[in-house]
Amino acid sequence: MSFYNFKDIEKKWQKTWKENGQYKMDIEDTSKPKYYCLEMFPYPSGKIHMGHVRNYSIGDVVARFKKMEGYNVLHPMGWDSFGLPAENAAIKNGIHPHKWTMANIEEMKEQLNMLGLSYDWDKEVATSTPEYYKWTQTIFLKFLEAGLAYKKNSYVNWCPSCETVLANEQVVQGECERCGSTVDKKELEQWYFKTTEFSEELLQDLDKLDGWPEKVKLMQKNWIGKSYGANVTFKVEGMDKEITVYTTRPDTIFGSTFMVIAPESKLAKELVKGTEYESVVEEFEKKMHAMTEVERESAELEKDGRFIGREVINPLTGKKMPIWIANYVLADYGTGAVMGVAAHDDRDNEFAKKFNLEIIPVIDEDDKMINSGEFNGMNKDEAFNAIVEKLEEIGRGKKTTNYRLRDWLISRQRYWGCPIPVVYCEDCGIVPVEEKDLPILLPTDVKFTGRGESPLTTSETFKKCNCPKCGKPARREVDTIDTFIDSSWYFMRYIDSQNTETPFRKDLVDKWLPVDQYIGGVEHAILHLLYSRWFTKALHKLGWTDHTEPFKNLLTQGMVLMDGKKMSKSKGNTISPMEIIEEYGADTARLFILFAAPPERDLDWSDKGVEGCYKFLNRVYRLVDELEDVFENKSEFGELTKADKELRAKANSTLKKVTDDLSTKFGFNTAIAALMELVNDIYKYKERDDRNDAVIREALETIIVIVSPFAPHLGEELWSKIGKEGSIFDISWPKYDEDAIQLDEMELIVQVNGKLRNKIMVASDISQEDMKTAALEDEKIKDFIGDKNVVKVIAIPGKLVNIVIK
Ligand code: ANZ
Numbered sequence: 001m002s003f004y005n006f007k008d009i010e011k012k013w014q015k016t017w018k019e020n021g022q023y024k025m026d027i028e029d030t031s032k033p034k035y036y037c038l039e040m041f042p043y044p045s046g047k048i049h050m051g052h053v054r055n056y057s058i059g060d061v062v063a064r065f066k067k068m069e070g071y072n073v074l075h076p077m078g079w080d081s082f083g084l085p086a087e088n089a090a091i092k093n094g095i096h097p098h099k100w101t102m103a104n105i106e107e108m109k110e111q112l113n114m115l116g117l118s119y120d121w122d123k124e125v126a127t128s129t130p131e132y133y134k135w136t137q138t139i140f141l142k143f144l145e146a147g148l149a150y151k152k153n154s155y156v157n158w159c160p161s162c163e164t165v166l167a168n169e170q171v172v173q174g175e176c177e178r179c180g181s182t183v184d185k186k187e188l189e190q191w192y193f194k195t196t197e198f199s200e201e202l203l204q205d206l207d208k209l210d211g212w213p214e215k216v217k218l219m220q221k222n223w224i225g226k227s228y229g230a231n232v233t234f235k236v237e238g239m240d241k242e243i244t245v246y247t248t249r250p251d252t253i254f255g256s257t258f259m260v261i262a263p264e265s266k267l268a269k270e271l272v273k274g275t276e277y278e279s280v281v282e283e284f285e286k287k288m289h290a291m292t293e294v295e296r297e298s299a300e301l302e303k304d305g306r307f308i309g310r311e312v313i314n315p316l317t318g319k320k321m322p323i324w325i326a327n328y329v330l331a332d333y334g335t336g337a338v339m340g341v342a343a344h345d346d347r348d349n350e351f352a353k354k355f356n357l358e359i360i361p362v363i364d365e366d367d368k369m370i371n372s373g374e375f376n377g378m379n380k381d382e383a384f385n386a387i388v389e390k391l392e393e394i395g396r397g398k399k400t401t402n403y404r405l406r407d408w409l410i411s412r413q414r415y416w417g418c419p420i421p422v423v424y425c426e427d428c429g430i431v432p433v434e435e436k437d438l439p440i441l442l443p444t445d446v447k448f449t450g451r452g453e454s455p456l457t458t459s460e461t462f463k464k465c466n467c468p469k470c471g472k473p474a475r476r477e478v479d480t481i482d483t484f485i486d487s488s489w490y491f492m493r494y495i496d497s498q499n500t501e502t503p504f505r506k507d508l509v510d511k512w513l514p515v516d517q518y519i520g521g522v523e524h525a526i527l528h529l530l531y532s533r534w535f536t537k538a539l540h541k542l543g544w545t546d547h548t549e550p551f552k553n554l555l556t557q558g559m560v561l562m563d564g565k566k567m568s569k570s571k572g573n574t575i576s577p578m579e580i581i582e583e584y585g586a587d588t589a590r591l592f593i594l595f596a597a598p599p600e601r602d603l604d605w606s607d608k609g610v611e612g613c614y615k616f617l618n619r620v621y622r623l624v625d626e627l628e629d630v631f632e633n634k635s636e637f638g639e640l641t642k643a644d645k646e647l648r649a650k651a652n653s654t655l656k657k658v659t660d661d662l663s664t665k666f667g668f669n670t671a672i673a674a675l676m677e678l679v680n681d682i683y684k685y686k687e688r689d690d691r692n693d694a695v696i697r698e699a700l701e702t703i704i705v706i707v708s709p710f711a712p713h714l715g716e717e718l719w720s721k722i723g724k725e726g727s728i729f730d731i732s733w734p735k736y737d738e739d740a741i742q743l744d745e746m747e748l749i750v751q752v753n754g755k756l757r758n759k760i761m762v763a764s765d766i767s768q769e770d771m772k773t774a775a776l777e778d779e780k781i782k783d784f785i786g787d788k789n790v791v792k793v794i795a796i797p798g799k800l801v802n803i804v805i806k
């Protein structure tokens, strides 16, 4: 007799797996179908948290199950290791970011291994290593060459606390996604990726992603924000100038009585140049800088603006319309100018009321056009087309579509990121670094002041260089690349992580993409997933891969909660995975987190639940320990009793259910529940005097196989305990015996007035009462009974039911 010594068991198998190279896989092996199981890689903060445990336990079950199902499974792990925390640690503790990061990676890797995760560490990547970022730079240069990367001057989101610019996606409700500070605006020349190049593909291809949650697709769709409308051109009165507006409602043009434009636009400045309104625009623009884009787009925004002394002429009514600057008009959406229609747009209505501007309704309650000249009486949808046609005819308009999606601002004024491989030369301008000179390494002689420009400006060795084109002294770009770019292609690098010639081999990536199952937090629904999709499309366009979508199936796991609240350091309600592993073992931690809730749902932490899972694993261990002698004889099933048949049916139907739960629906919690039932049944069965060893062997093996993806250390231990050679993870997932399950049922003959009327299937252990009910409720029998009276029902156990009617 022995006991469930999880500490020794887990240590032993982790060591054995490592020594045997258990999880190494050959990416070139084509003898089996491929399966790419990927979990979002972590930022190496140094410690894993429960969210990681959940994410990686889910992935590990999928990877182990798929391998046992016969796939060649790629299951890699790595590190999203550039980013601000390393730099902040450098400022605070004087440790170099590289050193801090590498130490954290070592620590976290050890923790992941303690969870018994089946990663092939030969495929590992860390985005902050020159071996990785060399290729990020190569890709940047390819994008630059193809016009997918460019530099422009614009108003950007600026976090005053992180002292860096942020992409639109990184501004959450007006606040910095990282630190929560209110985001400012700043005019800067910055690098962009042309995300808008693929707006339409990014939208259209969402339809192909059947394996993605609808809510994630909807979030992306809204973020891309396609709208249909027209560009309409207005002449400026008394000036040789035209203004084009974008409108989704050309049908309302007869009701347009004023024009509003973005206060910070070039257009506003041009219109007032040399007039008394110059200072009006200047002052109002300053006011706008204190506001975020989100505030300005919000419906609650109190409308404000200024008349700027000019008028335009409405191309259809010929009426003069005053031009105003207004806080609710954004410079970089549409054309930055709007035709104000006070009667039909809420924002324009509020604005017109406040400043006493004319309000003309042009559509009545029945959606019929009024006050609209030749278009009167038309339905508004008809008028939409008719008016656009008219505008096109007179050369004043054109049908257009617009996207909310903007280009992606990728430069960051930070040290711990991938250097942008370009130099600035007085004579040649922006010059790309030559590919043979990559990687441009991060210098080590920088000062972390925590203030001002990129820390790279403090490195003399870095800044100075020679122009690759003309050889004259030049200056290196000191900004680094947004870390979201590092994580936009890591799933391709895993496939060919040791390649020293190119980022990856095309044939391998073509074979291994798309990722068959991607698993991660829903907080990445827009940023990371959209960027990765864009990257795949961009690389496809450049001929680097045949694929246009990176992730075939996506599972977004729920959060781990504590008393209904998110676990977080600031709330002081975190539970450390290491403590749980110490006290109960990794297998218990994994089992609990997979059992407590379906993966997409939030999960409430419960000490009782953990305790319960621990007890269950103990129970499994004791059961095998007590019965292991049965594996010493090789007896056959022989003549089976009813109890034998029932246990066989239970074992096989459990295997069937678990196979189905794991292969089609991530039913981890229901699979574990079924396993628990089977364990209970064996506990009862083993007390019988007439127990059958072959039946017990079958049931126990089933339990061990089923428990192994969830609790791999215990699965492996029990497998060897019952005398099996080799790893349980090298066997094929067993097939259930359909006949054994059928034994659970029997054919029941149903007679009406002594004549056979139907045969129905019922459980073989059915009671006499249930036999009668089953017969009476059968549809065919009901028809025979019709409206006659049932006088008597006779049940003969194991055989038939006779219904007497009159
Ligand atoms: C006239 C009009 C009448 C409008 C009406 C709407 C309703 P979406 O659907 O989001 O694309 N607009 C255009 N450019 C703008 C900018 N830079 N800043 C703020 N608002 C802008 O919105 C398109 C509508 O938003 C456009 O259609 C325009 O107002 C406004 F009854 O034109 B509409």
Ligand code: ZN
Pocket: 425, 426, 427, 428, 429, 431, 467, 468, 469, 470, 471, 472, 474
């Ligand atoms: Zn030059």
